[in-house]
Amino acid sequence: MKCPVCGMDCVRSAKDILATLPKIFLPCSECSIRILDKRAPLSDLSYALPCSCGKRFIDEVFAHRYVIMVEQGDLKKTDPLFMVGSPLVHPGFAMDRPPFLPEKSLLLLSPRVTKQSADILMRDVPELRGVVKTDNFIPGIADPDLNTVPKVYDLLAGCDVRADVFPLWTGPLVMYKQQSLIHIEFPRGGYPKIHSVEQHVGKPPVPYFVDACSGVGTLGLAAACMGVPHVVMNDAWYASAFWSAFNLEINRDYVKLKKIKIFEQYDDMQKHPVAKEPIKIAETDGEQLIEVYQGDFRLLYHALSPGSPVTAIDIFDKNDRTTIEAIQKEWQARVGGDVFIP
Numbered sequence: 338m339k340c341p342v343c344g345m346d347c348v349r350s351a352k353d354i355l356a357t358l359p360k361i362f363l364p365c366s367e368c369s370i371r372i373l374d375k376r377a378p379l380s381d382l383s384y385a386l387p388c389s390c391g392k393r394f395i396d397e398v399f400a401h402r403y404v405i406m407v408e409q410g411d412l413k414k415t416d417p418l419f420m421v422g423s424p425l426v427h428p429g430f431a432m433d434r435p436p437f438l439p440e441k442s443l444l445l446l447s448p449r450v451t452k453q454s455a456d457i458l459m460r461d462v463p464e465l466r467g468v469v470k471t472d473n474f475i476p477g478i479a480d481p482d483l484n485t486v487p488k489v490y491d492l493l494a495g496c497d498v499r500a501d502v503f504p505l506w507t508g509p510l511v512m513y514k515q516q517s518l519i520h521i522e523f524p525r526g527g528y529p530k531i532h533s534v535e536q537h538v539g540k541p542p543v544p545y546f547v548d549a550c551s552g553v554g555t556l557g558l559a560a561a562c563m564g565v566p567h568v569v570m571n572d573a574w575y576a577s578a579f580w581s582a583f584n585l586e587i588n589r590d591y592v593k594l595k596k597i598k599i600f601e602q603y604d605d606m607q608k609h610p611v612a613k614e615p616i617k618i619a620e621t622d623g624e625q626l627i628e629v630y631q632g633d634f635r636l637l638y639h640a641l642s643p644g645s646p647v648t649a650i651d652i653f654d655k656n657d658r659t660t661i662e663a664i665q666k667e668w669q670a671r672v673g674g675d676v677f678i679p
């Protein structure tokens with residue numbers, strides 16, 4: 338499959354990704370392991386090369402990146418190892434031991450990295466997929482009223498598309514995302530949001546489910562995979578709505594559909610990064626109707642077909658009780674059905 342960001346083959350179907358698990362990060366009998374203290378500097382500025390099997394222990398990859406970033410002046414020799422940045426593995430899933438990384442299995446997010454060192458990192462560290470410069474803000478929509486242009490991180494080199502795998506009783510879901518454009522959500526142990534969708538969908542599944550703030554579509558697609566006949570996913574941010582539609586394609590083998598009709602391509606969507614009035618991005622043909630919209634969830638009732646859906650509203654700030662109650666009340670008045678905050 339062609340990647341919508343870099344045009345290369347860095348995205349694969351859910352089936353292909355799942356076929357590589359769980360062995361993808363396991364060592365061969367020759368692989369070596371050196372555990373490094375991330376809170377200390379690297380004492381000798383050295384690193385081991387990948388094993389003949391093509392994999393290398395994650396700490397050794399840390400060391401390689403550290404050496405390059407010290408040589409390039411991004412870091413000082415006295416900086417602790419963790420300052421190279423956050424490593425996000427691809428595909429991401431719950432692991433019980435640190436990974437041995439094959440080629441192109443790691444995205445580096447760092448506040449310190451420069452364009453020049455990013456190019457050297459991509460050239461010299463085979464495990465890297467891409468290098469993203471982070472900053473002191475959360476990428477994507479921060480203003481609930483959708484009136485400001487969202488800020489995003491800088492992709493300096495390579496590609497920032499990677500996937501996370503979520504367990505579901507029907508089989509795992511593979512969710513791709515473009516990491517410089519959306520907030521990094523480390524899956525919490527036990528996947529509580531997925532469980533809360535499982536509880537609200539039930540067996541047999543409810544007829545109609547709305548994922549009102551879908552992000553890249555995890556909860557909506559979870560409901561679709563559980564067999565909900567009609568699912569709506571929606572997000573105001575183009576990167577989220579786009580990847581919701583893309584992830585539908587990636588996981589299409591688990592859903593009963595004939596065809597996915599795409600109404601807007603990635604380049605068109607970039608022209609309206611934030612949408613208020615819902616725009617239809619994609620829709621399926623077949624036994625299950627799955628729709629993807631880009632818009633403000635408070636206006637989604639303009640686009641929803643009648644019925645009493647079960648609605649998940651996964652808003653970002655869950656600490657503000659008053660706002661949450663107002664949102665739920667408004668939704669119940671306009672749309673009805675069961676509404677929950679996952």
Ligand SMILES: [Zn+2]
Nearest residue numbers: 340343347496
């Ligand atoms: Zn790509």
Ligand SMILES: [Zn+2]
Nearest residue numbers: 365368388390
């Ligand atoms: Zn090996």
